[in-house]
Amino acid sequence: MVKPLLFGVYEQASVGVGGSPSLWTHPSSTRIHSDRLPFWINLAKTMEQGGLDLLFFGDVLGLYDVFRGNHEAAVKWALEAPADDPIIHIAALTSVTKTLGFGLTASTTYDHPFAFARRMSTLDHLSEGRLGWNVVTSYLDSAAKNFGLNYQLDPSQRYDRADEFLDVAYNLWEGSWADDAVIKDKTGQTYARGDRVRRIDHNGEYFKVQGPHVNAPSPQRTPVIFQAGWSPRGKEFAGKHAEVIFVGKGTADATRSGLAKIRQNAEAWGRNGDEIKALMSMRIIVGKTEADAQRKYEAIQSNYHLEAQLVSYAGDTGIDISRYADDEVLSTASKGHASKVERPIDGHKPLTAGDVKARFSKFTRGEETGLIIGTPDQVADELGRLAGAAGIDGYLISQPVSPGTVDDFVELAVPALKERGLFDDKPKQGTLRSRLNLKGNDRLPTEAYGSRFRQSA
Amino acid sequence: MVKPLLFGVYEQASVGVGGSPSLWTHPSSTRIHSDRLPFWINLAKTMEQGGLDLLFFGDVLGLYDVFRGNHEAAVKWALEAPADDPIIHIAALTSVTKTLGFGLTASTTYDHPFAFARRMSTLDHLSEGRLGWNVVTSYLDSAAKNFGLNYQLDPSQRYDRADEFLDVAYNLWEGSWADDAVIKDKTGQTYARGDRVRRIDHNGEYFKVQGPHVNAPSPQRTPVIFQAGWSPRGKEFAGKHAEVIFVGKGTADATRSGLAKIRQNAEAWGRNGDEIKALMSMRIIVGKTEADAQRKYEAIQSNYHLEAQLVSYAGDTGIDISRYADDEVLSTASKGHASKVERPIDGHKPLTAGDVKARFSKFTRGEETGLIIGTPDQVADELGRLAGAAGIDGYLISQPVSPGTVDDFVELAVPALKERGLFDDKPKQGTLRSRLNLKGNDRLPTEAYGSRFRQSA
Numbered sequence: 001m002v003k004p005l006l007f008g009v010y011e012q013a014s015v016g017v018g019g020s021p022s023l024w025t026h027p028s029s030t031r032i033h034s035d036r037l038p039f040w041i042n043l044a045k046t047m048e049q050g051g052l053d054l055l056f057f058g059d060v061l062g063l064y065d066v067f068r069g070n071h072e073a074a075v076k077w078a079l080e081a082p083a084d085d086p087i088i089h090i091a092a093l094t095s096v097t098k099t100l101g102f103g104l105t106a107s108t109t110y111d112h113p114f115a116f117a118r119r120m121s122t123l124d125h126l127s128e129g130r131l132g133w134n135v136v137t138s139y140l141d142s143a144a145k146n147f148g149l150n151y152q153l154d155p156s157q158r159y160d161r162a163d164e165f166l167d168v169a170y171n172l173w174e175g176s177w178a179d180d181a182v183i184k185d186k187t188g189q190t191y192a193r194g195d196r197v198r199r200i201d202h203n204g205e206y207f208k209v210q211g212p213h214v215n216a217p218s219p220q221r222t223p224v225i226f227q228a229g230w231s232p233r234g235k236e237f238a239g240k241h242a243e244v245i246f247v248g249k250g251t252a253d254a255t256r257s258g259l260a261k262i263r264q265n266a267e268a269w270g271r272n273g274d275e276i277k278a279l280m281s282m283r284i285i286v287g288k289t290e291a292d293a294q295r296k297y298e299a300i301q302s303n304y305h306l307e308a309q310l311v312s313y314a315g316d317t318g319i320d321i322s323r324y325a326d327d328e329v330l331s332t333a334s335k336g337h338a339s340k341v342e343r344p345i346d347g348h349k350p351l352t353a354g355d356v357k358a359r360f361s362k363f364t365r366g367e368e369t370g371l372i373i374g375t376p377d378q379v380a381d382e383l384g385r386l387a388g389a390a391g392i393d394g395y396l397i398s399q400p401v402s403p404g405t406v407d408d409f410v411e412l413a414v415p416a417l418k419e420r421g422l423f424d425d426k427p428k429q430g431t432l433r434s435r436l437n438l439k440g441n442d443r444l445p446t447e448a449y450g451s452r453f454r455q456s457a
Numbered sequence: 458m459v460k461p462l463l464f465g466v467y468e469q470a471s472v473g474v475g476g477s478p479s480l481w482t483h484p485s486s487t488r489i490h491s492d493r494l495p496f497w498i499n500l501a502k503t504m505e506q507g508g509l510d511l512l513f514f515g516d517v518l519g520l521y522d523v524f525r526g527n528h529e530a531a532v533k534w535a536l537e538a539p540a541d542d543p544i545i546h547i548a549a550l551t552s553v554t555k556t557l558g559f560g561l562t563a564s565t566t567y568d569h570p571f572a573f574a575r576r577m578s579t580l581d582h583l584s585e586g587r588l589g590w591n592v593v594t595s596y597l598d599s600a601a602k603n604f605g606l607n608y609q610l611d612p613s614q615r616y617d618r619a620d621e622f623l624d625v626a627y628n629l630w631e632g633s634w635a636d637d638a639v640i641k642d643k644t645g646q647t648y649a650r651g652d653r654v655r656r657i658d659h660n661g662e663y664f665k666v667q668g669p670h671v672n673a674p675s676p677q678r679t680p681v682i683f684q685a686g687w688s689p690r691g692k693e694f695a696g697k698h699a700e701v702i703f704v705g706k707g708t709a710d711a712t713r714s715g716l717a718k719i720r721q722n723a724e725a726w727g728r729n730g731d732e733i734k735a736l737m738s739m740r741i742i743v744g745k746t747e748a749d750a751q752r753k754y755e756a757i758q759s760n761y762h763l764e765a766q767l768v769s770y771a772g773d774t775g776i777d778i779s780r781y782a783d784d785e786v787l788s789t790a791s792k793g794h795a796s797k798v799e800r801p802i803d804g805h806k807p808l809t810a811g812d813v814k815a816r817f818s819k820f821t822r823g824e825e826t827g828l829i830i831g832t833p834d835q836v837a838d839e840l841g842r843l844a845g846a847a848g849i850d851g852y853l854i855s856q857p858v859s860p861g862t863v864d865d866f867v868e869l870a871v872p873a874l875k876e877r878g879l880f881d882d883k884p885k886q887g888t889l890r891s892r893l894n895l896k897g898n899d900r901l902p903t904e905a906y907g908s909r910f911r912q913s914a
Contacts, residue, residue, distance in 0.1 A: 072651025
């Protein structure tokens with residue numbers, strides 16, 4: 001049976017976005033004005049009117065300074081830069097939208113869980129439960145250096161810290177205030193029953209937090225937990241915590257087998273792995289005709305610049321490709337540097353600088369590159385086919401041209417998806433967790449790891 | 458010559474607000490719904506339409522748990538609780554207002570300057586320069602315990618850390634990106650000139666931060682710096698950094714002499730102390746007639762509860778007044794606890810518990826209690842007189858009844874103030890710094906301490 005897919009948009013609070021970093025130079029793009037609200041309000045309203053589910057923000061905490069050993073090319077190309085803090089964007093957009101969901105990428109490596117849990121509770125309150133959190137542990141040495149370290153913690157330490165960070169956050173969100181604590185009784189002069197609010201007294205390796213949480217329970221309490229790590233440890237973490245997996249580009253087979261491992265890990269935590277949703281990163285160029293789509297593709301290709309891609313490659317992998325001749329084999333430059341996607345971006349085959357340049361010289365369609373080009377029918381068919389083949393529940397669409405990509409998707413692709421039963425056209429409402437059809441409806445389900453922190457009734 | 462005053466509103470992202478903590482029980486109050494946006498949008502729009510200058514949020518990072526040694530009474534009375542994070546409120550309100558300024562209270566004691574500077578730059582961008590920052594060092598032991606400490610750092614260490622925090626923040630805001638760095642040149646494929654963006658390489662006692670700042674320069678770069686500390690060290694800090702002083706309630710004479718000291722401290726930093734603005738905390742009950750004002754006062758008094766005031770007193774001073782008989786003299790309970798206002802709240806006279814209870818049993822008008830009651834003419838006259846006597850530039854109005862107080866102020870007091878030339882009725886626009894008529898217009902003035910971090914042209 002065909003089931004409707006979920007559709008979100010991947011964004012960054014930057015001029016240049018990962019995946020299509022130089023495309024702010026496209027004549028239709030207004031991203032150089034993305035430091036002002038109209039750019040974002042326009043996007044959010046287009047998405048909401050089009051019935052899309054989720055505006056998701058990626059994030060980085062430093063500049064891409066591996067290429068040529070400094071930040072100059074990253075700044076020239078606005079490569080994931082400037083990196084404004086997307087929590088501000090999401091908060092600003094909650095007051096001009098009613099039903100759109102939001103996903104925030106935020107790192108457990110450089111923040112404090114008490115302050116972070118407080119910000120998230122506040123945002124979940126004001127958005128009336130429309131918030132998701134993509135848990136990341138960060139991957140740039142430049143970020144570590146902005147927070148007092150010389151190099152990053154190694155990936156295993158970062159995940160240990162992340163696990164403890166989640167323990168503190170769950171305890172604040174789920175455990176500190178009982179369901180019957182807040183009674184809002186004006187005549188009885190009681191906002192909440194003090195004996196139903198408790199300290200958490202966490203005393204761990206990385207954090208010591210007394211509590212109580214200073215926020216009353218928000219509609220979802222714990223925001224919807226997203227995760228994107230793909231290393232063995234990342235998949236363990238996902239099996240324990242994730243309700244939604246954000247899957248990078250890759251073949252249907254690789255995606256399906258990676259997700260199977262995460263689902264298997266979830267079973268070890270007493271969860272039903274099949275209830276974890278997966279959204280795949282995708283770029284879509286849709287035209288009314290094949291010729292129209294091809295024209296759009298060519299305009300994109302002519303504003304797609306290799307150097308920007310190489311700056312991005314260098315930052316993601318830690319390999320300063322500028323120092324290699326085309327026939328030299330690449331090797332990781334700095335020990336302990338984990339690549340963005342936590343897997344060798346090119347598998348295990350020895351790669352030369354020339355191979356990488358050839359790959360990134362063009363915006364190429366295909367499963368491995370995460371690009372679909374075609375008419376509405378072609379796009380809808382391919383989205384349906386790939387979802388089935390990869391075992392995913394929907395897509396996070398990256399915008400090669402912004403504004404433009406989402407407008408085209410809503411105008412052209414959505415009707416074709418609806419015809420096929422691949423797009424849910426019921427009016428959208430409620431919390432993000434309920435909207436994504438996740439187990440538990442508004443709150444974490446009983447068997448979630450985070451639910452262990454709840455007070456008994 | 459009469460000059461127009463500045464008017465802001467003091468708020469907290471809480472149900473109970475400091476100064477009138479139990480008044481969410483007033484029949485007209487909707488504060489129990491202040492966890493949703495309509496409460497705040499209504500306030501912000503009323504202020505903007507009324508031509509007020511600034512919505513200012515106080516903040517705390519823990520519950521008031523001194524009274525009876527636990528948090529139960531604080532939760533019952535919603536005393537500065539729940540404490541949502543007001544940066545989310547300000548961000549949410551930027552997209553539904555055009556000209557209103559915002560003030561955020563944020564502590565330098567528990568945050569990291571790189572992350573904080575990034576959030577502030579983002580908010581200054583999206584608000585188009587409408588942001589102020591009230592620099593505080595925190596005063597609750599309960600907050601320290603939420604961030605891994607057993608007790609607070611002593612006040613002198615907190616200010617040392619604050620000074621270094623400001624150095625890092627100024628360097629990121631003022632020094633990292635030159636004025637000519639961002640060129641947004643699409644055809645030239647250059648967002649910003651990499652050689653005009655520099656690292657800050659800060660290596661101090663509390664922080665080590667490489668940079669560059671990941672945000673492009675925002676309209677004000679450094680948000681307008683507010684400060685409220687009144688201890689000798691607080692006044693030193695204010696002389697060095699503050700553009701606006703937030704003055705608590707107190708007599709005109711005490712205010713004038715305290716401000717004179719701050720202005721004198723500013724001269725030592727090469728600043729003109731007279732350019733520092735001062736806003737005084739004030740509660741205003743205005744009615745069409747004296748009888749009308751009196752009726753409003755009585756409704757407030759009957760929802761003003763002593764226990765909530767005592768919970769507040771205990772948290773502010775560190776003295777658990779619940780443990781004292783009425784005839785016992787109070788003394789500070791925990792060593793190293795600094796009172797909220799950084800001065801003995803009652804001067805140097807030995808005070809008994811009974812004295813404090815008598816004082817807080819009523820909502821009393823007067824300079825020392827910061828409460829004005831009267832007709833529009835009476836209120837306007839008193840605001841004008843007190844401003845002259847205390848040497849201040851305007852007021853931050855606290856709301857005994859919300860909604861209500863600000864609505865009354867705009868409807869009744871503002872016309873009377875305009876008649877006297879005490880309210881600027883020019884249309885409001887521009888950055889907060891320009892709107893408050895601060896030196897430098899949009900940016901910190903040349904002689905500001907923070908301007909020392911700028912790159913030469």
